[in-house]
Amino acid sequence: MIASGLLFGSMHLSLLLTEVDGWTVLIIVAATTGLGLVAANLRATSGSIWPPIAAHISFNVGGAVAAILLTIASLASGGAIPRP
DSSP, X not given: OHHHHHHHHHGGGGGGGTTXXXXXXXXXXXXXXXXXXXXXHHHHHHXXXXXXXXXXXXXXXXXHHXXXXXXXXXXXXXXXXXXX
């Protein structure tokens, strides 16, 4: 499970090759490593692929909602749209 979580998180290191700043990449890699660990545990304990899929979808929806709320808050405070 640990190897699976680390592999999933490390797959997001490719963001370093984009315009995303280092701190954001660090947060994303840490969060996705955590998600990978949770998904691996769900798969191992449930014996089904559906709980990890549900966890991944929930994680992505949560990230999208957080990005939308951050953008709204930034615009409401008179700032610009935040860049990743």
